[in-house]
Amino acid sequence: MTAVRVAVLASGGGTNLQALLDALTDSPLARVARVITNRPDAGAVQRARQSGVATTVLRDPTDTAELLAALDATPGAELVVLAGYLKLVPSAVVARFRWRMINIHPALLPAHGGPGMYGRRVHEAVLASGAAESGATVHYVDEQYDRGPIIAQARVPVRPDDTPETLAARVLEVEHELLPRVVLELARRGMPNEPVRIA
Numbered sequence: 001m002t003a004v005r006v007a008v009l010a011s012g013g014g015t016n017l018q019a020l021l022d023a024l025t026d027s028p029l030a031r032v033a034r035v036i037t038n039r040p041d042a043g044a045v046q047r048a049r050q051s052g053v054a055t056t057v058l059r060d061p062t063d064t065a066e067l068l069a070a071l072d073a074t075p076g077a078e079l080v081v082l083a084g085y086l087k088l089v090p091s092a093v094v095a096r097f098r099w100r101m102i103n104i105h106p107a108l109l110p111a112h113g114g115p116g117m118y119g120r121r122v123h124e125a126v127l128a129s130g131a132a133e134s135g136a137t138v139h140y141v142d143e144q145y146d147r148g149p150i151i152a153q154a155r156v157p158v159r160p161d162d163t164p165e166t167l168a169a170r171v172l173e174v175e176h177e178l179l180p181r182v183v184l185e186l187a188r189r190g191m192p193n194e195p196v197r198i199a
């Protein structure tokens, strides 16, 4: 069995990418084969280069052909992971990678997701809602932001004295455990071609 080739799309600092790079080092199940970004200055690009992983900087993230070419570049991706990718993936790319494209979101979907819900705003919304818990969700990507079937979640408590920053840090910690766990489990199951839910 050869390792599942994972392409990671990232726009930001790339701590989730780093968690994947670390967890997949020496794994026979999966490996990060390429990092694709819309921002040449993204920390994620730096992290990829430090690990000797190929990178692609998109000139136009709305260009379906450009993104497909990056995903198909040797070696072609079998699983696509959105890890802090802030652009909408063109629907033809979503369709091509149906049940093989996943996203991580820093809240317990279906709450606190959707267009414009990223970064600090997510944690502000959780605090404003008075929820006792937050967490991280890994879900399949479909044509709408944060709406595809949920694969797995990790929960954290919301504390009375939390700020968006303290809550974000607590959630990020569980993201770093959750994302590699899901990627490795999907790879272990041979990249199922229908949605799965992982406990």
Ligand code: GRF
Residues within 6 Å of the ligand: 010, 011, 012, 013, 014, 015, 016, 017, 083, 084, 085, 104, 105, 106, 119, 172, 175
């Ligand atoms: C994470 O909170 C992730 O859930 C969200 O964007 C953030 C990315 O952080 N989609 P990083 O770039 O992985 O550090």
